[in-house]
Amino acid sequence: xxxxxxxxxxxxxxxxxxxxxxxxxxxxxxxxxxxxxxxxxxxxxxxxxxxxxxxxxxxxxxxxxxxxxxxxxxxxxxxxxxxxxxxxxxxxxxxxxxxxx
Amino acid sequence: xxxxxxxxxxxxxxxxxxxxxxxxxxxxxxxxxxxxxxxxxxxxxxxxxxxxxxxxxxxxxxxxxxxxxxxxxxxxxxxxxxxxxxxxxxxxxxxxxxxxxxxxxxxxxxxxxxxxxxxxxxxxxxxxxxxxxxxxxxxxxxxxxxxxxxxxxxxxxxxxxxxxxx
Numbered sequence: 001x002x003x004x005x006x007x008x009x010x011x012x013x014x015x016x017x018x019x020x021x022x023x024x025x026x027x028x029x030x031x032x033x034x035x036x037x038x039x040x041x042x043x044x045x046x047x048x049x050x051x052x053x054x055x056x057x058x059x060x061x062x063x064x065x066x067x068x069x070x071x072x073x074x075x076x077x078x079x080x081x082x083x084x085x086x087x088x089x090x091x092x093x094x095x096x097x098x099x100x101x
Numbered sequence: 102x103x104x105x106x107x108x109x110x111x112x113x114x115x116x117x118x119x120x121x122x123x124x125x126x127x128x129x130x131x132x133x134x135x136x137x138x139x140x141x142x143x144x145x146x147x148x149x150x151x152x153x154x155x156x157x158x159x160x161x162x163x164x165x166x167x168x169x170x171x172x173x174x175x176x177x178x179x180x181x182x183x184x185x186x187x188x189x190x191x192x193x194x195x196x197x198x199x200x201x202x203x204x205x206x207x208x209x210x211x212x213x214x215x216x217x218x219x220x221x222x223x224x225x226x227x228x229x230x231x232x233x234x235x236x237x238x239x240x241x242x243x244x245x246x247x248x249x250x251x252x253x254x255x256x257x258x259x260x261x262x263x264x265x266x267x
Binding site (some may be wrong): 001016051052054055056057058060061062063065066068069070072073074075076077078079080082083085086089090096097098099100 | 103104105106107147150164166170171172175178179186188191204207208210211212214215227228232244245246249250251252253255257259261262263265266267
């Protein structure tokens, strides 16, 4: 699918960085630096978004999650108090906060 | 001042919403309605009864962890019926700075968790996952008993834990 090219990004960069990027781009055989930058930055951006959408990445993440699901802790006092306050705000005859479902 | 909590609608005044975090201000002002229209997430809005001015909001969407993403030794600990691990994502939660100090953050969090519990009666859900935007947000959720997922600083609380708070 052809992508419509109709926007641009201006980036401030040092002369040395620009030379390096141009050189790397040429080494990989890109037609121009724009194409090189767009290709690599798009890949990197996709990776970041995908990692962000994944909840459990490492083995440690997975262990913590499974252990907690299998042995769920009881709610702490702060959460219990928050429940009491929530009930007070919505539950009375003249609630301070009206819940509309 | 009387308030109401309801799903985002056209009457809500959201252009002036300011919680001090640009990402969260921009979301309610420009993005929330679009995500809602696309059925990607639902936005609950705390707002003033008369003026419809937005005081705070949170968003919910569904999220799944696949059993196949788990290493065998961990997957074995789960009953075989757990093919996927369904969760609810509490993607964003924010309160306007001009209304800070009234406990509205705690109110919105509690309301979101209770909403998740209610949903879990009709649809399997194991936990609520949050994406804290900074250290302050991590401390906020930690205080209510959320567990940190180290690699990406997301956090979660199980439905069973929430149920034990009522």
